[in-house]
Amino acid sequence: MVRLIYFSIVLCFTFLAGCSVQDKVKLELHINKDSFTLEDKIIVTAKATNTSEEDISYLSNGSCGITLDIRSPYFGRFVEVESNCNDTNATRKTLQSGESIEIKKSYIPKLNMTLFRHEEDTELVPAPSGDYQVAARMGFEMGEPGISVKKSVHIDGGKQLLTIEEIDKAVHEHNKVKDWIENHTGDNVAKEDNGNYYIRENGDWVRVNKDTYKNLPTGIKEPGRFFENGHWKLKYTNQLGDAPYTLEVTVDAYTGEVIEVSTK
Structure with a gap:
């Protein structure tokens, strides 16, 4: 009606x-x-x-x-x-x-x-x-x-896709992804020592001012997303921390299975 x-x-x-x-x-x-x-x-x-x-x-x-x-x-x-x-x-x-x-x-x-x-x-x-x-x-x-x-x-309608939130959750639970994120966040990318502030950029500790330290992003940037043949391909990049600075993940868009993880 x-x-x-x-x-x-x-x-x-x-x-x-x-x-x-x-x-x-x-x-x-x-x-x-x-x-x-x-x-x-x-x-x-x-x-x-x-x-x-x-x-x-x-x-x-x-x-x-x-x-x-x-x-x-x-x-x-x-x-x-x-x-x-x-x-x-x-x-x-x-x-x-x-x-x-x-x-x-x-x-x-x-x-x-x-x-x-x-x-x-x-x-x-x-x-x-x-x-x-x-x-x-x-x-x-x-x-x-x-x-x-x-x-x-x-x-x-058709077969049940996972939402973006569900895809991200599945990806972030993968051990290789966890390790890469840990190496590019927290104390591995920024620290304070005796009143001095440092960020780890391109593998080196660089002294910065307090404002730069305080305004540093606290997490990983939103990845690039590419859908192809029922799979999501996610690309994360972060120049803070140690190499590798790029993480690419392929995940099944319907099941959340992580099919491949690679770094560059």
Whole structure:
């Protein structure tokens, strides 16, 4: 059954001062159904209406004024196949009194796991079975809070991927990874001795000032991530501590099994 959900606003009466933009715009979210299979198309429509008697400035941000997305915990993004929005500019626009804007997008229940790579390298995987959150957002002038509306949908989908958090946990429990992280954090990369401060950089202890010592990152930077053929390849780099300064890990995206660990 088609269901309609909308952001309901308490009306601003003329005797109430300081009515915010949030009180003047109604944001509605409509999805063609609540549950999907991998053969279905997810059609999402969002509509914003200025219910006040004055014009309102809003930010287009290359999204025609309303940002739509289906949130995934698996790093990949849902594949958008159709859209009525051709706006690519981040500009301010005006929503006149009584005026509405409507955005409609269609998605297929597959995840693009190859973010930030060339289009020809795109790797799609079926969205795992589970519940997903569809969100519509609208932003206004600086200082004005935006508005949003959300709805959950269910997908009877594919094989269960591990989340990024689960992948990271599996990787960090591997003994070779533990050893590399230990060699590039804590007392192995920074120390204080008789009021002097040192960091171990490229294998040597280098004296630094107190501010540099205090502002030193306390952990390992977020790794680079590359998805290919059902595997995550993670690349960690850190010039603090002793060589090797690069750690590469290949892990099964579905089971969390660490397949290979190498250093450079």
